[in-house]
Amino acid sequence: MEHCKEYRTNLALRPDGDTAELSQHAATCPECAKAAKRAAAFDTVVQSAVMPMVPDDLTARLLALVPGLAQPMVRSKRWLRQRRAFFAISALLSVIGVAVLIYGLYILGSYVGVSEIWHTQ
Amino acid sequence: MAEPTPELIQRAQRGDPESLGALIVGQQQYIYSIAMSVLRQPEDAADLTQEACMKLLRVIGQYNGESRFTTWLYRLVVNLGRDELRRRGRRVPEMPPMSDDDGEVIDPLQSLADDDRWADPAAVATNTELQGEIRQALDSLEDHYRLALTLYYFEDLRYNDIAEILDVPLNTVKSYIRRGKERLATILASSESEKIQPPRTVAKSDVPVSQPRLARFAWALGRR
Structure with missing residues (x-):
């Protein structure tokens, strides 16, 4: 019974107060084992409540305070999709442009006559 | 691990931007939690976190290693929080003296x-x-x-x-x-x-004639 009192008193200040003898006591005393589980559950929930999530934009706000630090670019998924679409359309237009250019040169060559051009030089 | 390495602190004290950034990112969760504990509103806590980091950047050179860095920093945050409460005319948390022997707490839970x-x-x-x-x-x-x-x-x-x-x-x-x-x-x-506890039922005789609609919800409003 004396161990029960000491064990439960120490549960609230776990890091300081747990001794090997007291741990052994919990293994043989169901009531104290129950109290230990309750204390662990309580600590888990309270810890998450006292350490709330930092707001999304706070990190950027804080890093902006540091002189000389390059700001990390925060891009949205929409921006990334638009960028991919832009590059895809640019590539397609480039291919079409090159094809039109080659075709134009070919038409010009057949109209003027490529050999004639060479002979005039 | 909240405590930054001595190397990181020294580099930050020399003004290295990357180290200062790493220090702030590593500590923001703890600073924000203290700020929330003192001010209790997310926007106010974010503002206090920002103010604390601005002060950290100003005074980090004064940290001399006598106590742990986190102890020094969190004390700075708590004091800033108290100053903020004073500025707003709100009551600053008192720290009443208390001994572990005051009364007997066997199992707090x-x-x-x-x-x-x-x-x-x-x-x-x-x-x-x-x-x-x-x-x-x-x-x-x-x-x-x-x-x-x-x-x-x-x-x-x-x-x-x-x-x-x-x-x-x-x-x-x-x-x-x-x-x-x-x-x-x-x-x-x-x-x-x-x-x-089940909500208190209101007997018909309790309902005043002049406020019939309000009285229907009297139990929800905690009125008698």
Whole structure:
């Protein structure tokens, strides 16, 4: 019974107060084992409540305070999709442009006559 | 691990932007938690976190290693929070002297013994209802208990560090933690027992003729 009192008193200040003898006591005393589980559950929930999530934009706000630090670019998924679409359309237009250019040169060559051009030089 | 390495602190003290950034990112969660504990509003806490980081950038050169860096920094944050409360004309949390021998606290969580939800440490982690209740209970907890418990749940702060941050004796810190848990458990137990009580039914004869619609909801408004 004396161990029960000491064990439960120490549960609230776990890091300081747990001794090997007291741990052994919990293994043989169901009531104290129950109290230990309750204390662990309580600590888990309270810890998450006292350490709330930092707001999304706070990190950027804080890093902006540091002189000389390059700001990390925060891009949205929409921006990334638009960028991919832009590059895809640019590539397609480039291919079409090159094809039109080659075709134009070919038409010009057949109209003027490529050999004639060479002979005039 | 909240405590930054001595190398990181030294580089930050020399003004290295990357190290200052790493220091701030590593500490923002802890600074914000202290700010929330003192001011209790997310926007105010974010503003205080920003103010604390601005001050950190100004005075980091004054840190001389006498205490741990986190102890020094969190003390700075607590003091800024108190200054902010004073500026707003709000009551600054008192730190009443208290000894661990004041009264006898055997099991601070005794009042939760009949509540089965606390029986399984793994299950509570996903119990959002319980987490909401805890947040509400923390709001109604006395300021000194809330602040001491916040620091207690930071991973590697020792009782000596908490005593230094709050500027109170070591025994007072231990007492705050025990009694803070006891108070929190009592608040939770009382809110749970209020919840399971059925709403008071209003007898027809209780309903005043002049306010028939309001009286229908009298039990919800807590009116008699």
